[in-house]
Amino acid sequence: MPAPLFYLLAFITLGFGLLVVLARNPVASALSLVMCFSGLAALFVTLDAYLIGTIQVLVYAGAVMVLFLFIIMLLDIKEEEKKGQRLTAVVGGMILAAVLTLQLTSMAGSFPLAKTKLDDKPLDISAASTAAKDKNHPLHSMQMIRKDLDAGKLPDTALMGQTLFDQYPLHLQMMGLLLLVGTVGVVVLSRRDTAKEESKGA
Amino acid sequence: MDLTFLIASVAKIILLTFMVILPMVAYSVVAERRLSAIIQDRVGPNRVGIPATLFGAKKDWHIFGMGGLLQPMADGIKFLLKEDFTPAHVKKFYYWIAPALTMVPALLTCAVLPFGSELNFSFFGLEQPIKAVIADLSVGPLYTFAIASLGVYGIVLAGWSSNSKYPFLGGVRSSSQMISYELSLGLAIVPVLMIYGNLNLSEMAQYQDQNGWLLLPLWGKISIGKLLLTIPMAISFVIFTVAMFAETNRLPFDLPECETELVAGYHTEYSSMKFALFFLGEYAAMIIGSGLAVTLFLGGWSIPFAPALGLDYKPGATPLWLGLLHIGTFFGKVIGFILFFIVIRWSLPRFRYDQLMKLGWFVMFEVALLNVILTAGIMWACNALGWL
Numbered sequence: 030m031p032a033p034l035f036y037l038l039a040f041i042t043l044g045f046g047l048l049v050v051l052a053r054n055p056v057a058s059a060l061s062l063v064m065c066f067s068g069l070a071a072l073f074v075t076l077d078a079y080l081i082g083t084i085q086v087l088v089y090a091g092a093v094m095v096l097f098l099f100i101i102m103l104l105d106i107k108e109e110e111k112k113g114q115r116l117t118a119v120v121g122g123m124i125l126a127a128v129l130t131l132q133l134t135s136m137a138g139s140f141p142l143a144k145t146k147l148d149d150k151p152l153d154i155s156a157a158s159t160a161a162k163d164k165n166h167p168l169h170s171m172q173m174i175r176k177d178l179d180a181g182k183l184p185d186t187a188l189m190g191q192t193l194f195d196q197y198p199l200h201l202q203m204m205g206l207l208l209l210v211g212t213v214g215v216v217v218l219s220r221r222d223t224a225k226e227e228s229k230g231a
Numbered sequence: 232m233d234l235t236f237l238i239a240s241v242a243k244i245i246l247l248t249f250m251v252i253l254p255m256v257a258y259s260v261v262a263e264r265r266l267s268a269i270i271q272d273r274v275g276p277n278r279v280g281i282p283a284t285l286f287g288a289k290k291d292w293h294i295f296g297m298g299g300l301l302q303p304m305a306d307g308i309k310f311l312l313k314e315d316f317t318p319a320h321v322k323k324f325y326y327w328i329a330p331a332l333t334m335v336p337a338l339l340t341c342a343v344l345p346f347g348s349e350l351n352f353s354f355f356g357l358e359q360p361i362k363a364v365i366a367d368l369s370v371g372p373l374y375t376f377a378i379a380s381l382g383v384y385g386i387v388l389a390g391w392s393s394n395s396k397y398p399f400l401g402g403v404r405s406s407s408q409m410i411s412y413e414l415s416l417g418l419a420i421v422p423v424l425m426i427y428g429n430l431n432l433s434e435m436a437q438y439q440d441q442n443g444w445l446l447l448p449l450w451g452k453i454s455i456g457k458l459l460l461t462i463p464m465a466i467s468f469v470i471f472t473v474a475m476f477a478e479t480n481r482l483p484f485d486l487p488e489c490e491t492e493l494v495a496g497y498h499t500e501y502s503s504m505k506f507a508l509f510f511l512g513e514y515a516a517m518i519i520g521s522g523l524a525v526t527l528f529l530g531g532w533s534i535p536f537a538p539a540l541g542l543d544y545k546p547g548a549t550p551l552w553l554g555l556l557h558i559g560t561f562f563g564k565v566i567g568f569i570l571f572f573i574v575i576r577w578s579l580p581r582f583r584y585d586q587l588m589k590l591g592w593f594v595m596f597e598v599a600l601l602n603v604i605l606t607a608g609i610m611w612a613c614n615a616l617g618w619l
Binding site for chain 1: 325368369370373374376377378380381383384387388391399402403406407409410413428429430
């Protein structure tokens with residue numbers, strides 16, 4: 030990826046991220062977050078991760094934030110705009126951000142790829158294709174992925190599926206269970222509320 | 232990245248988006264008005280031709296002897312010249328940006344649609360034939376859904392920024408409707424993706440060219456498995472089409488802008504070209520939705536029984552006339568699908584809002600989920616029996 034493009038996208042992502050916190054109007058905050066997600070998606074795409082970039086837009090920018098906006102629009106915005114910044118909130122947020130940054134940098138440094146310098150050149154798919162010919166390579170038995178690699182195409186969707194279902198099947202199922210519990214919990218909570226109101230009304 | 236690729240991409244973007252999709256939007260409006268007139272036993276707009284009478288001729292010139300074919304020009308000029316009024320009570324920034332936010336995503340989604348096989352310009356000295364798709368992404372349908380889901384913002388913001396009751400109700404309705412039906416839309420194509428085994432729309436069209444359309448697998452290698460799979464595919468197709476109606480806010484699901492309850496819904500406060508942008512966005516979304524349905528289920532650019540007729544696509548060896556014929560086939564199918572959209576609009580009554588939500592959550596969602604399981608079962612059984 031050309032470096033100027035990276036800086037532009039990073040600037041968009043971070044700038045709108047900052048606006049999310051600084052804007053006094055909740056709708057402006059929510060829309061800035063949408064732009065922030067879009068910038069992030071573009072960054073993923075420049076890293077050849079088309080699927081993750083698209084999912085980022087589809088799930089976060091397209092669905093989650095619409096629901097956020099939906100709730101915000103029902104609030105009284107003038108009331109929110111009048112409120113100033115509270116010192117405790119600002120300090121607390123800064124401390125949290127600092128801790129998170131520290132954690133991320135210490136984590137990222139421990140990855141094996143952290144020491145390599147990234148060059149601005151296209152992915153070497155033919156190298157991956159020859160590597161997959163080795164019998165011990167995890168992709169050796171994956172016919173579809175190897176067919177794509179041999180054709181010089183990046184099978185990023187299939188590779189992600191292979192990683193998720195081959196290496197982390199238990200984690201994936203636990204996440205699924207967690208989401209299911211969350212969904213069921215929301216349904217139960219919202220139903221109980223309406224039942225109470227009905228009994229009050231009766 | 233070479234120069235040919237760059238020039239070809241720019242040419243494809245300009246040709247497809249501005250020279251094909253936008254005129255198609257204009258003429259689907261005419262088709263809509265003329266068809267609705269036929270259905271309701273009226274005449275419809277039949278007067279606009281080239282205004283030769285302005286220059287002293289006795290009669291206006293009508294193209295092909297059919298009146299009303301220049302109606303979109305007259306409409307366009309009217310939209311541009313009308314007063315562009317911004318009410319005093321609106322939230323200016325969002326009010327201005329909302330029409331663009333509806334229009335732009337609708338046009339962006341056409342980037343991954345394969346509108347033809349390939350064009351062979353060897354007489355120009357180009358060695359590689361040019362693929363008839365703007366961006367040959369490996370995540371085609373997901374990209375379309377992702378960008379189309381951004382279109383909600385335009386409607387929601389238009390409703391909210393107008394700062395009055397009816398537009399707001401329209402905006403709230405549209406966001407909940409579009410989110411609900413996105414689920415069934417996404418789930419409906421899961422069985423389709425299971426059969427294709429990839430997410431590239433060009434390769435899907437190519438597969439259908441060789442092996443028969445998903446809903447018409449009558450050429451290539453005919454097998455019991457493929458014929459059996461048309462059952463879940465038909466279910467998918469119905470769910471996909473119904474969800475597409477809801478996503479594009481077309482009748483019978485046009486609750487966000489239903490006149491009987493909400494004046495004009497989210498665009499009540501808009502006038503002139505800003506209103507026209509909403510209109511364009513809605514029709515562009517409809518055209519591209521039709522294009523996606525055609526590509527996924529009805530073979531895209533492939534000509535029926537192509538291998539038997541010798542009209543199938545051979546990578547790198549397709550003559551220019553066949554490439555153009557494929558493009559023609561694709562747009563022919565899309566136009567047929569748009570006419571279907573229009574006929575549905577003028578023959579079905581509007582749903583009630585709670586009925587719409589019930590249909591989305593209690594029927595379509597479950598049927599789409601069961602359809603995934605049914606497809607998996609059929610594929611598994613056919614694989615085990617060697618029928619595929």
